[in-house]
Amino acid sequence: MQSINFDIDRDGIATLTIDVPGQSMNVIGPDFMADLDAAITRIASEEAIRGAVIASGKDSGFMAGMDLKYFGSMLGGESGKRPSPAAIFDKVFVLNQLLRRLETCGKPVACAIEGTCVGGGFELALACHRRVVGDSPKTQLGLPEILIGLFPGGGGSQRLPRIMGVQASLMYMLQGKLFRPAEAAMMKVVDEVVPQGMAVEKAKDCVKANPNASVQPWDVKGFKVPGGAGGFNPGFAQTMAGALPMTLKQTQRNMNAPIALLSAVYEGITLPMDRAVRIESKYFAKVAADPQAANMVRSLFVNKQAAERGARRPKDQPKAPTKxxxxxxxxxxxxxxxxxxxxxxxxxxxxxxxxxxxxxxxxxxxxxxxxxxxxxxxxxxxxxxxxxxxxxxxxxxxxxxxxxxxxxxxxxxxxxxxxxxxxxxxxxxxxxxxxxxxxxxxxxxxxxxxxxxxxxxxxxxxxxxxxxxxxxxxxxxxxxxxxxxxxxxxxxxxxxxxxxxxRGFYTSRCFATYVQEGVEMVAEGINPALIENAGRQLGMPVGPLAVGDEVSLELAHKIIVAARKELGDAYVAQPSDAVMERMVGLGRLGRKSAKGWYDYPEGGKKHLWPGLAEMFPPAAVQPGVEAVKERLLYRQLIECARCFEEGVLETPEDGDIGAIFGWGFAPYTGGPFSHMDTVGIAAVVAVLDRLAAAHGGRFAPTAQLREMAASGATFYRPVSSRAAA
Incomplete structure (x- = not known):
């Protein structure tokens, strides 16, 4: 075995020490799964083995999730041709089958967790009959997949609710929230918390003391989910009835994974585990087949980690920590x-x-x-x-x-x-x-x-x-x-x-366009409430007027004045400039002055300033929400593209990370450059041409975008291939 060291002690306890070669953290890939498959066969078939303990041989922790190179190969690899959900199902279901083999092998299996245990690693732990955790402030356990556009696909969506109840488990899975050791023990997600460094020894003791504990609770006839489950259970029905609208509101209907997770739990929770994990894999494959998942994995995980590990750091420079x-x-x-x-x-x-x-x-x-x-x-x-x-x-x-x-x-x-x-x-x-x-x-x-x-x-x-x-x-x-x-x-x-x-670098410059476009629509007589709601529905944290108040209208106006002074005749005035000057002249400086686009009454709830209707009379014909969303989105996209053409940005990776983590650009897109690739550059140019004709040159496509549209070029290589890099 390449990734698992298999050792049997004098008491007949097999210790499976995971140490995936070439990785700083243990991850799940085809070699590991083949080794685990072989190890399970030995545990089940060799009479001398009384039980097993699974542990990690790495100081970095127990195990993370799936190897992203392997995940990328599931999505088509270098070919860029995305396989069907059915084809993806055949690949992802392999892990579920393997973990079912583990928990039904007929011998007690305990998991000894020291350090980080998340994603697929935590799903492996959940498939063990006992979980023992070393107590360390750095130890975290859980299923954070939702944060990168996926949801637990190795049985986690089925086992965690059967351990801690549907309502509590959904709160953790839908937020990607992690457990600390004591918290996990309190929620009965782990069986024992022991001093750091003692997990393997205590896990062996647990196996020896419970030689017949080789059946999971959900495989015992008459098992009931904590708190109840099924359409006729009032608590379960209430939980699911509330979870769906809350999730739709939280995600503005933009995210695939949370809805798929709710569906997998709802459909699978009352079924036998073998059928339940098939349902989970079905929904996981559907989510993985959509470009949204690959874009989010690439930007929110792969590229983010690469940036944090020094992807842009000069290689020839010695380490220079600040003291x-x-x-x-x-x-x-x-x-x-x-x-x-x-x-x-x-x-x-x-x-x-x-x-x-x-x-x-x-x-x-x-x-x-x-x-x-x-x-x-x-x-x-x-x-x-x-x-x-x-x-x-x-x-x-x-x-x-x-x-x-x-x-x-x-x-x-x-x-x-x-x-x-x-x-x-x-x-x-x-x-x-x-x-x-x-x-x-x-x-x-x-x-x-x-x-x-x-x-x-x-x-x-x-x-x-x-x-x-x-x-x-x-x-x-x-x-x-x-x-x-x-x-x-x-x-x-x-x-x-x-x-x-x-001037404005990348983030400030591009973020400003979101606010500016909202302001310009106010000046056109578009209903401010429509603008704000469209911004949130687009996937931005708040509407453009609300965020303008937070940043300060006064500061935005000062930046405009400074830029005009610095650039002179080269300054390109925007329709929003006069509006901002007018608002500041009225003393409406933003939240800090308790009045801007919104009023902020003391002890009351903020609300849009009623005077806007008088100051900017509503247009007789109002656009639809999709048209407003399109303007807010494409105003940001074209500015990002300009930054790339001008060399302010050198890589699309920096552009996507900066947009999502800097000004809250809709994370479900994977960032502006991922989104443009997914939509297609030619389609992006067509929309920009239409918007420029209707609203002005600020939407005009760059020369580079037109060249890319003509040649079929993209900012990234094929999405699936880059997601695995």
Missing amino acids: KLAMLGAGMMGAGIATVAAQAGMEVVLFDRDQAYAEKGKAHVEEVLKKRLGKGLTPEKMAETLARVTPTTDYAALAGADFVIEAVFEDVAIKAEVTKKVEEVLGADIIFGSNTSTLPITKLARAWSKPENFIGVHFFSPVEKMPLVEIILGKETGPAAIAKALDFVSQIRKTPIVVNDA
């Missing part, structure tokens, strides 16, 4: 960066011009940490983390820092002043990162003697929660600066993209 961070600016952004840096073990000097502001920044760090107490953070660890943050107004206190991040007011002159004073203390050999959302990095770098050591590091608010960091390269930014910035992002466990310099 002491000079954080300039203690506002919400600076304090947030200081928080994640201190949590990552760095010493942080939190600088501001006013000591009270610097202290307020450290207080923010403390508040964030307090919320984590009891959730993996002890009071001692909190005190240790907080002690790493030193608020100051003294530039001299920055001495010894090996990385600088600036997050002061968005003004070129103010940033230049601070940059020069920092260089006087640290020297120009230190890497300097500017956290700006729109100001060109090349211009800001002029204040640093060595522009090759200057780089953009754009965080998103709130820093503690937002997963993306946009790394921006100025025209002279060198490889050492890129490596330093990416190593810092890795230390704070966030996802980076790397883009080239331009």
Whole structure:
């Protein structure tokens, strides 16, 4: 066996130690399944074997899910020809058959879990008769497949409800929520939690003490699902009746996997397990056959992991971890960066011009940490983390820092002043990162003697929660600066993209078009409620007007004024510019002033400002919701395509990751570039031409898009092939 070490001890207990070669984490592929099949045959047929324990030989954890190269081959591999759901069923059902063989082998099998056990690895554990978990704060168990466009396809959708009840299991599976060891034990998902490192020994004891425990509860005649199941059970009927509309509302009917999961549970829960897993595989194959799954797997898992592992990092640069961070600016952004840096073990000097502001920044760090107490953070660890943050107004206190991040007011002159004073203390050999959302990095770098050591590091608010960091390269930014910035992002466990310099970079520039198009439709007399609902139905987190309020109408207006001043005659005015100026002139600055597109009454619920109807009289004929959705979507798509043509983006991978994690672009699409590939570039160009004719040149296709449409080119290679990479 290549991936399983099979050993039998003097008590007749076989230990199957999984160690898939060439992988940092155990994954399920054809070789592993062949080895597991052979191991099950030995367990069942050899009389000397009294039972078995399945464990991991890797320090990284027990097991993750399916090997994505194998998953990609199921979807057609390099050919790009997507097989039928029936063909996919034949392949995915193999795992379900294998796990059924395991739990019906006639011998007790225990699973010894140390570390991460998710996806297909957790489904393997669920097929064992006992589950013993080593207690570690890093250990997580569960079925997170829904987060990448799939759902449990190795029996998880059938076994978990039979263990913990339908309602509770759906809450976990529909959210992709993971269990900590104690929580899993409380929910009876695992049988025993033991000290870390003791799982294998305790699992063997469990097998020896229960030599006849070789039948799963659901295979015993008369078994009843905890909490009840079946159409005549009131609790089950109520759960399913509520789950469907809630899921449809949450997903805006855009996601395939959650509905398929509900169908698999509803149809399979009262059937014998052999029939139930066939139903699960049927729905899994249907989901996998749709491009949505491959697009989401590629962007939300494969490409995201590649970015986090340094796909864009210069290979010839030595590792450059940050030990002491000079954080300039203690506002919400600076304090947030200081928080994640201190949590990552760095010493942080939190600088501001006013000591009270610097202290307020450290207080923010403390508040964030307090919320984590009891959730993996002890009071001692909190005190240790907080002690790493030193608020100051003294530039001299920055001495010894090996990385600088600036997050002061968005003004070129103010940033230049601070940059020069920092260089006087640290020297120009230190890497300097500017956290700006729109100001060109090349211009800001002029204040640093060595522009090759200057780089953009754009965080998103709130820093503690937002997963993306946009790394921006100025025209002279060198490889050492890129490596330093990416190593810092890795230390704070966030996802980076790397883009080239331009006003607004990639994320701010493209996100702004979503808001602008909403504003322009308001000016045309389109019902604001229709615009907001269409945005949410498109799959965006909130409508364009609501998010405009959150960001601040005043800030958006200042960016417009700055761009107009900077670009002069080259500035291309948008219909929304005058609208924003008018709103700001009325003092409607956004949520921070309790009035913008919405009113925010104290103690009440926000609502669209009634004055909009007077200010922008409703058009006599209103468009349908699909037409509004199309405008909001394609306005973003064309701006993303422009960024790619202009070289702001170098890869579609960065474009898709940045869109989904940066401004919440509809995740079910896999990102704007995945979506354009799926729709077809020629079809995208046709829609853009139609919209440009109706609404103006902002929708005009790029020359590159027209060339791609004519040649049949795509941004990616075939979806299935890239999903497996």
